[in-house]
Amino acid sequence: MEPPPPPPTGIPREAWEGCSVLLDINDGDRLAFSRLTPAATVKIGNRTCSLKPLVGRPFGTLFRVGADGLVPCTTADAPSRDDSMQDGVDGQVQDETRDNRSLVDNNTAQNLSSDDIETMKRDGATGDEIVEALIANSSTFGKKTVFSQEKYKLKKQKKYAPKVLLRRPSTRSICETYFKKSPSRIGFMRVDTLSLLLSMANIGAYSDVLVVDMVGGLIAGAVAERLGGTGYVCSTYLGSAPSSIDIIRMYNLSSDTVSRIVQVPLSDLCSMESSENTPSVLNGAAEREVVEPEDAQASLAQAVDVAVSDEKAQLSTEQPTDMEVSEPSLEVQDANSSLDCRGGDGSFASKSKPGKRPSPEKMKYWKEHGFSSVIVAAPDHEVESLVADLLPLLSYSAPFAIYHQHLEPLAKCMHTLQVSKRAIGLQLSEPWLREYQVLPSRTHPHMQMNAFGGYILSGTRIQNEQSSHQ
């Protein structure tokens, strides 16, 4: 099925068959990307549910696990965390007088056994009914503070009445999901860092953006999203084989947008005279494209492994998260039909794969006019010589933004640029992001915080004087 025609405002509001979605299970506890093919499923607890009920639903719809599978929640269903803890009439929470001085944690408070609960399930009790029964059979519940009661209820709801939120993948949610569970795949680039790169590089419609994306396609996809089907994303790579830009597939980009994501080796950009070799290079590029699906599968498999090892390596957090980078069904389909999805995914029609080589005319245009800006995300790579090669490809007065995991290479690069006077407005920044819990009488920053999201070197290219002292 074709995706719906793009609405005038540019954002599709309902899921369609074959689209890429982000499933948010239990309020961020578990995140999974998936594609709504007929065979797609998601595992919730010990049940495997078909994702078919999601097709045609608005993004933002909450689902619960019913007898026959996923069912959209109605307001009749138990309220979510957001509206529990209603305040008193005057808007002030009653001062809590209880405390935990007499509560002993010895596992004897709950009178229902797991057998009792299984019996209830077999008798057709809903998850919410089970939660109510657990509360009623807890000898300590009444003695807890109202905050503790809420926490207890939410915990039980997550286990016995899990909810799945259908989310539209966007730059922000894709980056956050990867950062949470597979940060090494995106070079530890946090969402605020990515947002800054996009602003600092003045990404907007009609830009021809040069990109060095060694973070799986996160940058190429984010830039393409902000171009909205105009301009170009020229993803250039070092050496002879492009690095994977699979993450682009998560974005639900239109085929027009996808066709504007091109790939070309940096050596070709730097020496545009080699355009005579186009035919053989094109064959080479075609071979690379065919190779890509296997690479894609291998890199996806790698990513899942990374996710698992990350989980082991990660300190335990308040909300244990786990993420599937791709559902198994997604991988199988890729092997069969390159980047097409058997479910008829309109956004990757075979005629508009991302990563085609740009036409000679386009290369010539960029040689004469320069790129509007460049974003470099090569977090493990040497920076200084790369920037020296890239800067001449920019238009004069064009901004650049360079991301790196490490400070020293950027510092060296900044110093070199200062001395050579090829750029001004140089700034070496490290963004800091802190999230807050805001609840009545319980407002404070989150207990867990991420301490590092990468560094950015930004600046503007200037026209060198004819007799520049180097």
Place this chain on the structure above:
Amino acid sequence: MMVPLDPADKLTSQRRIAEGDTVVVYERHDSMRAVAVRAGGVLQNRFGVFRHDDWIGRPFGSKVFGTGGGGGRDGGGKGGGKAGGGFVHLLAPTPELWTLVLSHRTQILYIADISLVVAYLELVPGCVVLESGTGSGSLTTSLARAVAPHGRVHTFDFHEQRAASAREDFERNGLSSLITVSVRDIQGEGFPDAHRAAADAVFLDLPQPWLAIPSVGLMLKQDGILCSFSPCIEQVQRACEAMRSCFTDIRTFEILLRTYEVRDGALNSGAANKEATVGSLPQKRRKFTAPGENADTAQKNSSVMVRPCSTARGHTGYLTFARLRVSDSQTES
């Protein structure tokens, strides 16, 4: 053009500065200003006297020299003399540069907050965004870039004069087709009915945002996103309370930028050869060669030292994001 509305508008190396263009005159990293280029126009600053006529026909990103001022030598002709006159760089305006040069009629948002807002509101070309208050138009300009060329930013401010100043700025920057400015008290009256269920995103920077939140609920499309910016935590608490009935996924953040400075040279080894000590100030331009050292030694010693800048912004405000709940009528098939 600050935000191209057409492929022909975009900045390239072939573009030349023309009369009527706005250029950002870059004097130093902390000293820039926007100047409208006019035939016969003159810019005077500590680096000298600069004639606009010398700029016309040059590419953006050029270095131009002034006469008089720093060097005292009277350079003749286009561009002035090479040595002696002070110089500036002429940059093409972008929303980021505009934020740094615009006139502050109110406290403004800076790039860290702006970039997070644009990303979290999930703005792409074609979106419709509502904003209140307009303030000095710093965020508004970036919102316009994010939704160009076919999207719209409808911004509201209750202060008639500031709304007029903002409107003038947007016109001068070529953004009038993207941004509509209206005078309206959003806290008292809510957003206009004309925008009901038409906004992809709404941004609030108001003293009492909770008063406007019910109206935001009517303006947003399903799953649309609200952002409320407040300097004080009490405001955040009241705003979040008001959001709970119609909004979900409510998250509050703080974002700050730490900047680093670099300098050249090795650390003092503590032994003799005190000549090799570097000053405590960053030396950006000169290659470090201390007296008594030959060039080879200088090369070996040219390590770059980096450390955080000691001044930093401590707080701007809290950013709270939330999504409009999908209503029942939309979930039933």
